[in-house]
Amino acid sequence: SQQGEEDPQALSIQEGENATMNCSYKTSINNLQWYRQNSGRGLVHLILIRSNEREKHSGRLRVTLDTSKKSSSLLITASRAADTASYFCATDNNDYKLSFGAGTTVTVRA
Amino acid sequence: EAGVTQFPSHSVIEKGQTVTLRCDPISGHDNLYWYRRVMGKEIKFLLHFVKESKQDESGMPNNRFLAERTGGTYSTLKVQPAELEDSGVYFCASSQKGPYEQYFGPGTRLTVT
Numbered sequence: 001s002q003q004g005e006e007d008p009q010a011l012s013i014q015e016g017e018n019a020t021m022n023c024s025y026k027t028s029i030n031n032l033q034w035y036r037q038n039s040g041r042g043l044v045h046l047i048l049i050r051s052n053e054r055e056k057h058s059g060r061l062r063v064t065l066d067t068s069k070k071s072s073s074l075l076i077t078a079s080r081a082a083d084t085a086s087y088f089c090a091t092d093n094n095d096y097k098l099s100f101g102a103g104t105t106v107t108v109r110a
Numbered sequence: 111e112a113g114v115t116q117f118p119s120h121s122v123i124e125k126g127q128t129v130t131l132r133c134d135p136i137s138g139h140d141n142l143y144w145y146r147r148v149m150g151k152e153i154k155f156l157l158h159f160v161k162e163s164k165q166d167e168s169g170m171p172n173n174r175f176l177a178e179r180t181g182g183t184y185s186t187l188k189v190q191p192a193e194l195e196d197s198g199v200y201f202c203a204s205s206q207k208g209p210y211e212q213y214f215g216p217g218t219r220l221t222v223t
Contacts (some may be wrong), residue, residue: 042216
């Protein structure tokens with residue numbers, strides 16, 4: 001069954017604006033990972049946050065994790081056209097297999 | 111360092127035919143995974159190899175799917191016979207020891223007509 005669910009399903013923003021998407025999950029996790037998929041290409045690993053971490057940064061990306069609410073958010077600051085992609089959260093329950101959500105499609109308008 | 115590679119990038123076959131997908135993981139990665147995304151739905155786990163051994167194949171949909179990883183290097187996923195509902199994108203991923211970051215290949219888009 002689907003573990004992660006992203007919200008919103010689609011997001012359209014102007015270049016330079018920030019984009020925020022959320023992920024909710026159902027069971028306890030070992031870690032949560034965010035991936036990006038550009039059209040027609042593979043999944044690119046963006047960031048991993050462990051269950052004992054609350055916030056993590058990587059460049060223009062900021063990820064938060066609230067295990068009490070079973071939710072995570074991904075913030076992309078100062079968006080660029082190249083950020084146009086689908087973003088997926090994936091949870092790892094310490095059994096190696098990742099459970100993905102349906103993804104958030106982000107469109108950055110020039 | 112070369113990433114995960116998959117071949118072919120796209121395959122179009124007729125219902126009832128056989129298709130074999132190949133995945134070459136990142137060198138030195140013992141863990142290899144297969145996932146697929148069908149009809150725009152979420153990406154779902156198929157199976158997990160540790161070296162040449164199947165660690166978890168709980169996500170394999172039925173016995174028409176056969177995965178192998180001879181010698182613990184590359185892996186193949188065979189679909190025989192293919193059905194219409196098998197259409198989708200098949201991803202392969204690999205990781206080092208432990209449930210750490212999984213690095214994905216570009217995927218193989220399978221179209222069954």
